[in-house]
Structures are given as C-alpha cells and as structure tokens.
Amino acid sequence: MNIFGFNGTKTFKPKRNVPEGSRQAELKRYADATLGTGNLRLAVQLPEGEDLNEWLAVNTVDFFNQINLLYGSITEFCTPQECPVMAAGPKYEYHWCDGVQFKKPIKVSAPEYVDYLMTWVQSQLDDETVFPSKIGVPFSRSFQGAVKTIMKRLFRVYAHLYHSHFQQFAELHADAHLNTSFKHFVYFVHEFALIDKKELAPLEDLIKTLLAQQ
Numbered sequence: 001m002n003i004f005g006f007n008g009t010k011t012f013k014p015k016r017n018v019p020e021g022s023r024q025a026e027l028k029r030y031a032d033a034t035l036g037t038g039n040l041r042l043a044v045q046l047p048e049g050e051d052l053n054e055w056l057a058v059n060t061v062d063f064f065n066q067i068n069l070l071y072g073s074i075t076e077f078c079t080p081q082e083c084p085v086m087a088a089g090p091k092y093e094y095h096w097c098d099g100v101q102f103k104k105p106i107k108v109s110a111p112e113y114v115d116y117l118m119t120w121v122q123s124q125l126d127d128e129t130v131f132p133s134k135i136g137v138p139f140s141r142s143f144q145g146a147v148k149t150i151m152k153r154l155f156r157v158y159a160h161l162y163h164s165h166f167q168q169f170a171e172l173h174a175d176a177h178l179n180t181s182f183k184h185f186v187y188f189v190h191e192f193a194l195i196d197k198k199e200l201a202p203l204e205d206l207i208k209t210l211l212a213q214q
Contacts, residue, residue, distance in 0.1 A: 044188040052192075053139040056147045057131055059188055064121050064150075066181045067157050070174075071114055074161070077168045083110035088159035088202035110160055117153050124150060151194045158182050159202040186210050 046055050071078070085107060086094040095105035096116045108116070125131050130146050132139060161169070161178060169175040186207050189195045200207055 040184050040187050043184070044191045053143055056144065056192065057139075060147050060150055061125060061131075063154055063181075063185055063188070064118075064125065066185075067154055068118060070161060070178055070181060071118075071157055073172060073174055074165045074168050075111065077165055078111050078114070078160075080109035080111060083160075083164055086110045086113035086156070086160060087163065088156065089163040092159065092202045094156050110164070114157055114160075117157065121150055121154070148194050151189055152196075152199050155185070155189070155195055155199065155203075158185065162203060162206065182206075183210050183213075 044059075046052055086096070086109070088094070093107075094113060095107050096102055096113050097105040098116070098120050102116075124146060128134070128137070129140060130143065158181075162182075166175065166178070169178050182203075187210075190211060
C-alpha cells in the first residue's frame, strides 16, 4: 500500500509545520486538543478571542494533509485505467483548470486531477502572499476567497473517494478514518459557510446525515 506517493510518480509531503511560537502554532495545538475530545462540533468552532483568518489557515493546512494521506492509501486502485475521468458517481464529473497553466478546463483522469489539485494547493499554502506564516504579517483581503476555492476543490477528492473507492477503504480497514475526516471537514465548512450547497450535491445525503448527528 502506497501511503504518500501518487501512482509512484510524485510524492507529496505534508505542508511544513507552522513556526513555533506563532499564533497558528498555538491554534494548531488547541485544534488537536479539542479533536482529541471526540466532539467535532466543538473542535471546528472559532476559539473565543481568536482571529478567524488564523483559524481558517490552520485548518486548511490540516485538511490538505489529511486528504493527502487518505488518497495516498488507495493510489494503487485509482489509476488512469480504473478512473479515466475525475468523477463523483455518474452525474458529476470534474475537469481541471487553474487559470495559469490550464486556462480552460481539461478532461483528465482522476489521478491526474488529484495530482494537479494537490500541486496547486501546495503552491497556495507555500505562497506567503496568500498564507503568511511570519508573525505580524497580515492576511490579504482575498484570503478567505482563496480558502473557499481550496476547500471546494478538496471536497472533490472526498467525493471521488466515496463514490469510487469506498469499498477499497473498507477492505483496508481505513473506512473509519475516511468517515471521521470527512465528518470533521463537513462540520468545518458548514460552520464557516465555505462551500456552496450546489458544490456539495455529490455527497448531499451523507452530509445531511452527518449534520443531523449530535
């Protein structure tokens, strides 16, 4: 089982840790502690007195790392032959466009799409003008819009995993990890209205079930 590589061609390492002593580092420790309680609704809430952008940044990095690991665990099953398009069931298909290298949407296989997506997200996280890591550097006015775009695209990986690879997760005894990660993701994007409802349609029934849970 290949945990970190995408089809053996490219390896993605988790985003570097935020600088020790920074507000984001303290928020990361707080997030880890609240997650440890098992109360995901509490875990996603903005801590009292904290900056919303700092909280969004910490959690965006965390979800990127989680999805990297989840997808990495099934790359041997997600191949251009098995998944020739990036789809979430028969009704939803995603084409890649980043506005820079690909100015118009292109149809690619699922592993190619995820490769492009993770490379793009990594570049966003590493861009100090988008995700400032230095103490005292303010977030730009476009920051929250960037987070919404990242979250919208990361959701598509969850949607593909559920529709095309859930059986493999079950066989690997990793379905509980997928479910917990996605539940955390759903609570977070719902708490801060980060993804339009229409974008969540491929997993609408599952999301309704998760949000109804206490």
